[in-house]
Amino acid sequence: MLTYSAVGLKEMTVAQLQDENRQLELQILALKNERARARARYEETIKKLQATREHLLQIERGVDHFPKDISK
């Protein structure tokens, strides 16, 4: 009888631990997703900012090389 109870208790503990482990795995997945989302947002922002920076460098060069006499 005692053996049966022990097995029952163990089964319950295993189920609880499995559930806890599953929740932890879900948390890991959520953190990985959060990282991927942040990365995608970051990359898109950086791409846009780099394009703007490049664009402004071209304007700067344009200002530098602008002819002193535009009639030419």
Added chain:
Amino acid sequence: MNIEIWRKKGQLSRLDTEITANREKIQQLTIENNENKQQQRLHVQELQAEIEAAYERIEQKLSEEPHKWTLIKQWIRNNANADPPDFPPLRIGERLLLLGLINARQLNKCLEEQRIHGGRLGDIAVRFGYVDRSQIQDIIDQSFKRLLLGEQLVRAGYLKRDQLEEALRVQQSVGGDIGSILISMNLITPAQLTEALAVQNQTGRLMAYNKQEVMNAKLPEAVAQRFKAIAIRRSVDQCIIAVDALLNDEAIHQLAQIIDTPVTQVLASPWEMELLWDQIYQEEQLHESTEKLKKEQPENSASQTFTFAQIICMIVIGIVIAAALLWNWFYTLVIINVVIQLMYFSMTVTKFIMILYGTKENAQIRFNAKQIQDIDERALPLYTILVPMYKESNVVPQLVHNLDQLDYPKNKLDIRLLIEKDDIEAQEVIQSLHLPSYFQMIIIPEGQPKTKPKACNYGLIRARGKYVVIYDAEDRPDPDQLKKVFLAFQQSPEHTACIQAKLNYFNSRQNLLTKFFTQEYSNWFELLLPGIMQINIPIPLGGTSNHFKTDVLKKLGAWDPYNVTEDADLGIRLYKQNYTTRVVDSRTLEEANSRFMNWIHQRSRWIKGYMQTWLVHMRHPIKLHQELGIKGFWGAQFMLLSSPLLPMLNPIFWSLLVLWYATHAGWITAFFPGIIYYLAAAQLILGNFLFIYTNIAGTYWVVHELYRKKETWLSYGLVRYALLTPIYWAMMSIASIKALWQLIRKPFYWEKTVHGFDQERYDTTKSNSL
């Protein structure tokens, strides 16, 4: 037993180790994420500072050479349609700076405001009082050159020229706008497209917004729905609205009149709009998805199981039967038996007739491979696919694979994965898959009833497709199904509102239960349903793979969220409104229930739903008769009553048969007087034979057809199991009694069917129906 404990101990210690490792991993990931975010934020800030500095440097250079600056100003003013030599195309802020209308500090302030709240830079500069509206307008009028969208994206650096050319080639063959093609090819992001569209159309772009501010600016839902616009900021002199397709001047004028404020629109991507709708109008949309049918067509809603009149009617019938039993119980039971025998007989004959009709070649709409190949893909419309699911994250990867197999231009797909709010696991799994943009996850808010039709209604509210179809998470539709349905709609009369594809099971070989289930579905979808279509009586639709015209479906009030077989109910409502349903020769393979209790849950829900549907539509039998006509009325009675009634009555007559063979009791014979005896005997022998025979025929029909097409996922060996069908009937009887009990106790309770027990073993996704 000690070995058992020892084994469990081993398992426990393994689990403990895993849990500890996972906890550590979470800690590590949290730290890493925070560090990454911090680094990313710093990098973004650095670049922003560089850009701010660049504007200041430009201003500095110009100030240092006033003569050159004057020349640049002159050049810009005199050559308004061209940019200065060696300059890239100038944007409005840069023109303002170079013309000396604003200084670098002011420009940076405007850009910061735009970053935070969105809107057009020119409008912001005017609002801050840096420039006049007329100055901005002059610059826009002189300098604005509308570029083609692709050019705009190339110029912005989001797209390479060869990628654009490739997308243009795709556009020539499949049609549709270039933006959606680029997104479907994963060449640009929806945000980049929206930004390019905003520049192209000289309008603002939705940036970050304050939810509270948006809530305060909220338009009435009907107005928002009508204009497909959400107000994000509202003051006395301006209302900024977010749209995913720009409104024309007339619409803007109408909206301004309604809200009595000038309107400015900013562009948002469809995905951003979806998020906004969800945040701002969630309550209204939830209400619409649960209460619309109930409010607009209360007579068609199952929100009330029994009406007062039905309760009275049942009480009266009960009293009459009780009184008759008291008066003469024997004759009363004989009369009841006579009625039941006549009903059995009529149902058997009707089913036989339906099956005969179902065997006709034209009972299903059929297309050959050439007809499918000849479709001009440019003519294909946008197609919405709704996939409601709950706690089925294990089948999501397979689902995505199955839907990706569909032979349909991806830029014309609007796939909506409908996930319940508390199903966090599915949400995370879907996010981790980084799905293409034509997949969209819609979170269904909490609220009762928590049913599949409610989720579908929620997903339908902003469905963009001309046609809409439902698939379950484990479904494997034939790759050419959408194209076949498109052709079927083209060739059908205008009042055809629904095309039903046939359902069958990919795991028939798994066990006896899946074999029974496959036989039943083969019979139902291959013979019976096409037969019903031929006779033209109401068709109880299958749970998935029913393709609708979206506008008709919305007009009908969509699915009844209180009905647990919303598909069968919708079939009756379509018929009431004189719409027809047709069956197309295309299959969707599903997973047959392989576990007894799981099967009982599912089947009892179906039977309960048929009872619900019958009760709903029989609230006013005379009116229903007028609406459906005599054929439709009796057809509906047959379809809706046979499923729950026969399995409930069968055990009584099986018991009588066993009892008679055991005892030869005279009172049993007495219940079957005269012709009723012969009728019952014919039922017993011919009726049962017919039911078994149609199972054999249906199964053979499908297997034979598949073999002709060189598909072997069903085998001829399945046919012989039809001889064991009576076992399946007994199971149906158990389910029907449970259904009746649940109809009284928990009418709206949606008993969940668990899927995904045996997905990988039965991979049929590589076969094509043609």
